[in-house]
Amino acid sequence: MATRTSSPTASRSRTTTSSRSTSAKKKSASSRSRSTKKKPASRSTSGRSSARRPAPRAVRNGPGPVARGFTALGRGVAAIWLAVAHALGALVRSIIGGARDIEPEQRRDGAGLFLFGVAVIVAAAVWFEVPGGFMDFVRAAVSGTVGKIGWLAPLGVLLAGWRVMRDPVHNGPAGRQVIGWAALSFGVLGIVHIANGSPQPVDGDTMALRDGGGAVGYVVSALLLDLLRSSYVVVPLLALLGFFGVLVITATPLYRVPDRLRDLADHLFGHPHGGEGEQTQPIRLDDTFERNGDPAYDTPLLEEPKRKRRKKAAADDLDRDINESMELLAPIDADLDAPPATPAPLVPEDVVETGELEPPPHSEIPQRVEQLALSGDIVYSLPEGTVLKEGSPHRARTKASDAVVDRLTQVLDEFGIDAQVTGYTRGPTVTRYEIELGTGVKVEKILGVQRNISYAVGSEDVRILSPIPGKSAVGVEIPNVDKEIVSLGDVLRSNAARNDHHPMVAGLGKDVEGGFVVANMAKMPHLLVAGATGSGKSSFINSLITSILMRATPDEVRMIMVDPKRVELNNYEGVPHLITPIITNPKKAAEALAWVCREMDMRYDDLANFGFRHIDDFNKAVRAGKVEVPAGSERVLSPYPYLLVIVDELADLMMVAPRDVEDSVVRITQLARAAGIHLVLATQRPSVDVVTGLIKANVPSRLAFATSSLADSRVILDQPGAEKLVGQGDGLFLPMGASKPIRVQGSWVTEKEIHEVVKHCKQQLEPTYREDVTAPQSSGKVLDDDIGDDMDLVVQAIELVVSTQFGSTSMLQRKLRVGFAKAGRLMDILESRGVVGPSEGSKARDVLVKPDELDSVIATIQGEA
Numbered sequence: 001m002a003t004r005t006s007s008p009t010a011s012r013s014r015t016t017t018s019s020r021s022t023s024a025k026k027k028s029a030s031s032r033s034r035s036t037k038k039k040p041a042s043r044s045t046s047g048r049s050s051a052r053r054p055a056p057r058a059v060r061n062g063p064g065p066v067a068r069g070f071t072a073l074g075r076g077v078a079a080i081w082l083a084v085a086h087a088l089g090a091l092v093r094s095i096i097g098g099a100r101d102i103e104p105e106q107r108r109d110g111a112g113l114f115l116f117g118v119a120v121i122v123a124a125a126v127w128f129e130v131p132g133g134f135m136d137f138v139r140a141a142v143s144g145t146v147g148k149i150g151w152l153a154p155l156g157v158l159l160a161g162w163r164v165m166r167d168p169v170h171n172g173p174a175g176r177q178v179i180g181w182a183a184l185s186f187g188v189l190g191i192v193h194i195a196n197g198s199p200q201p202v203d204g205d206t207m208a209l210r211d212g213g214g215a216v217g218y219v220v221s222a223l224l225l226d227l228l229r230s231s232y233v234v235v236p237l238l239a240l241l242g243f244f245g246v247l248v249i250t251a252t253p254l255y256r257v258p259d260r261l262r263d264l265a266d267h268l269f270g271h272p273h274g275g276e277g278e279q280t281q282p283i284r285l286d287d288t289f290e291r292n293g294d295p296a297y298d299t300p301l302l303e304e305p306k307r308k309r310r311k312k313a314a315a316d317d318l319d320r321d322i323n324e325s326m327e328l329l330a331p332i333d334a335d336l337d338a339p340p341a342t343p344a345p346l347v348p349e350d351v352v353e354t355g356e357l358e359p360p361p362h363s364e365i366p367q368r369v370e371q372l373a374l375s376g377d378i379v380y381s382l383p384e385g386t387v388l389k390e391g392s393p394h395r396a397r398t399k400a401s402d403a404v405v406d407r408l409t410q411v412l413d414e415f416g417i418d419a420q421v422t423g424y425t426r427g428p429t430v431t432r433y434e435i436e437l438g439t440g441v442k443v444e445k446i447l448g449v450q451r452n453i454s455y456a457v458g459s460e461d462v463r464i465l466s467p468i469p470g471k472s473a474v475g476v477e478i479p480n481v482d483k484e485i486v487s488l489g490d491v492l493r494s495n496a497a498r499n500d501h502h503p504m505v506a507g508l509g510k511d512v513e514g515g516f517v518v519a520n521m522a523k524m525p526h527l528l529v530a531g532a533t534g535s536g537k538s539s540f541i542n543s544l545i546t547s548i549l550m551r552a553t554p555d556e557v558r559m560i561m562v563d564p565k566r567v568e569l570n571n572y573e574g575v576p577h578l579i580t581p582i583i584t585n586p587k588k589a590a591e592a593l594a595w596v597c598r599e600m601d602m603r604y605d606d607l608a609n610f611g612f613r614h615i616d617d618f619n620k621a622v623r624a625g626k627v628e629v630p631a632g633s634e635r636v637l638s639p640y641p642y643l644l645v646i647v648d649e650l651a652d653l654m655m656v657a658p659r660d661v662e663d664s665v666v667r668i669t670q671l672a673r674a675a676g677i678h679l680v681l682a683t684q685r686p687s688v689d690v691v692t693g694l695i696k697a698n699v700p701s702r703l704a705f706a707t708s709s710l711a712d713s714r715v716i717l718d719q720p721g722a723e724k725l726v727g728q729g730d731g732l733f734l735p736m737g738a739s740k741p742i743r744v745q746g747s748w749v750t751e752k753e754i755h756e757v758v759k760h761c762k763q764q765l766e767p768t769y770r771e772d773v774t775a776p777q778s779s780g781k782v783l784d785d786d787i788g789d790d791m792d793l794v795v796q797a798i799e800l801v802v803s804t805q806f807g808s809t810s811m812l813q814r815k816l817r818v819g820f821a822k823a824g825r826l827m828d829i830l831e832s833r834g835v836v837g838p839s840e841g842s843k844a845r846d847v848l849v850k851p852d853e854l855d856s857v858i859a860t861i862q863g864e865a
């Protein structure tokens with residue numbers, strides 16, 4: 001934290017002033033002797049100068065020139081060290097291949113080079129027995145610690161350095177590596193010690209231990225032998241400990257050991273991956289074509305490659321590498337399931353600790369792969385969890401965020417607000433700073449300085465939460481300058497996702513506290529997604545669909561995708577989860593929604609007939625063979641899959657057939673939950689003509705990405721907030737029943753990952769499309785013919801009914817001077833076009849069209865005919 005000397009002591013200020021004025025006098029005297037023009041200087045020498053306050057000058061309390069010289073030298077040496085390390089790292093990665101595209105912030109080349117250096121010294125001491133006091137010490141230390149295994153020590157350190165350089169992210173957290181290596185060496189050294197007759201120190205002389213497993217081997221084996229007595233028990237235990245170490249180092253769960261062994265054998269003996277079938281597959285463009293897609297946080301701005309920046313980056317790298325080296329040496333108490341970086345909220349050194357803001361735990365172990373039998377004898381395997389790569393490591397504390405704490409504190413000081421910044425929690429795109437107010441300070445005071453905070457931190461998008469839900473503190477959310485990518489893989493590998501085996505679970509992203517947000521789509525039960533262009537809707541839909549493909553078989557979840565923009569979802573064309581080809585024509589989409597209504601009715605009929613209230617219960621009973629069809633029926637019952645309908649642009653549908661689409665959406669959303677049918681409606685235009693009151697009332701879960709106006713935010717969330725989001729996946733998620741939205745950075749899945757997942761799904765099964773989904777309803781056709789020459793009469797009837805808002809057949813009879821039968825038919829046509837509701841006996845029918853919609857309805861009907 002920066003130190004400020006805001007109030008130097010009186011004596012000190014006096015000394016400074018007097019010494020300054022003396023020097024000023026000297027200076028002015030000398031300048032006068034050189035030039036007579038410097039009037040202000042001569043004035044400062046007058047007697048008045050003592051009455052004038054000296055101009056404030058910064059009190060210098062930084063390091064002196066010698067210290068600065070040393071710092072510069074240190075930085076220079078470190079920069080050269082890193083340059084060499086990065087070059088070596090690049091070489092290592094190019095030899096291995098595969099991990100070449102490693103992110104700069106994930107590289108650990110400095111630490112790797114350090115380990116290489118250690119390996120060289122140990123090799124010189126142990127293998128080549130180079131003489132010298134230091135080398136003698138190294139030799140003694142190595143053989144004293146690990147005994148006979150000492151000659152392997154250089155190789156061990158070299159291997160560790162190689163692994164650190166090769167792909168540090170893949171290795172997992174340093175804590176796990178240390179635990180793994182420690183377990184492995186304890187196991188091996190213990191066994192070596194016992195195998196060499198368990199030598200003991202003689203009269204405090206430990207030389208004898210060098211003929212066994214060294215001090216480590218002696219301690220481990222002696223402890224266990226004391227406890228268990230027999231080496232026949234101890235040796236297998238030590239072997240198990242070593243094996244456990246290998247599993248931890250390689251992040252291999254037990255059930256994957258055979259796979260790993262097979263992979264290793266393939267690798268060693270050069271067998272190709274996969275089965276023979278894969279080899280014989282023809283090479284298609286699909287398989288070889290490298291898809292790049294949009295990069296995360298894409299921006300149209302091109303950055304100038306400045307030399308200064310490079311220097312700064314090198315300096316940052318240096319800091320990071322030094323920290324990492326320290327981390328490597330630090331004692332480790334991490335648990336295996338812990339996230340890579342400590343997620344505890346930052347607490348500035350000099351302020352109170354806030355404690356318990358831990359995000360949900362996150363596991364590094366690969367996702368379990370399920371083999372689920374589809375109906376019939378096909379076995380469908382879900383894609384491997386490893387297809388989805390890891391994202392940026394989470395950093396709970398950064399210098400940039402610390403600097404913002406200082407600026408916030410400064411604003412509070414300047415405006416005399418008795419409040420303290422007590423900590424922050426860093427999310428991937430925004431950080432939430434917590435401010436605790438002194439007694440008697442109004443929350444409004446913080447709200448009042450919102451613009452000043454914006455000014456101080458240089459960001460428009462400052463959002464103030466008062467209070468932070470569940471806390472007595474005001475939250476100030478400020479966008480990070482150093483954003484993190486939230487990879488879908490990480491979200492799906494989180495414990496929250498792994499512990500729930502429901503096929504409709506989707507990885508939404510990460511919240512402001514760095515915790516994973518995972519949601520069950522079946523519980524939403526319908527979701528409205530809105531946001532301006534570029535705000536991240538399509539990316540969200542991609543991660544939603546990929547989540548489902550990763551976790552559900554086509555027997556469990558079927559999808560209908562509506563993509564009027566034509567390009568957003570075509571990656572998924574042909575996946576077996578689709579029930580109909582991706583729909584790009586808005587008119588067909590309206591028909592598909594009508595089909596969904598019919599499907600829903602059918603499912604309801606079944607539920608009612610067999611006496612169930614929810615499709616889950618029905619499915620469970622069918623799987624258990626507990627549902628019997630009526631005697632004489634030849635029907636074979638099978639479980640109903642969930643049906644997920646995804647509409648990527650609702651506005652396009654609402655433009656073509658507003659009434660039909662609204663009717664279907666309302667009907668589906670009102671009833672479909674029990675039938676296992678769920679809607680996801682996305683739109684770029686959250687205006688009231690697209691997201692109508694009826695649709696809103698029936699779609700309870702909302703996800704708002706950045707909107708262009710406060711009004712749009714109100715349409716989606718019924719509250720402001722979305723207009724302050726920073727875009728590119730930054731969203732507010734308001735799940736059903738919640739009153740406060742959660743701020744989420746949406747999960748990101750690359751085009752390449754999508755391609756891999758889709759390829760895996762398509763390879764196993766062809767989609768079985770249903771023809772009737774987008775087929776127009778036959779009843780509509782008959783009525784079209786019905787209108788025939790009566791178009792004028794139909795138009796008059798619509799005008800009459802809508803303008804009077806009175807849906808009565810006898811009124812049509814009287815006003816249009818037609819017979820009862822004709823008036824009845826006209827009323828049927830009006831009902832089929834959504835102008836009036838169904839007949840309610842002798843009562844007049846509901847009129848569903850408002851007078852201001854009259855023209856568009858007439859135009860649509862005339863267009864149809």
Ligand SMILES: Nc1ncnc2c1ncn2[C@@H]1O[C@H](COP(=O)(O)OP(=O)(O)OP(=O)(O)O)[C@@H](O)[C@H]1O
Nearest residue numbers: 294296297298533534535536537538539728729746
């Ligand atoms: N979760 C995310 N993480 C990182 N970057 C993201 C994320 N979501 C979106 N972006 C960035 O924002 C860009 C625009 O996102 P996207 O195409 O999803 O927006 P959109 O709202 O669908 O826009 P449009 O309506 O114009 O299609 C992406 O190309 C990507 O660079």
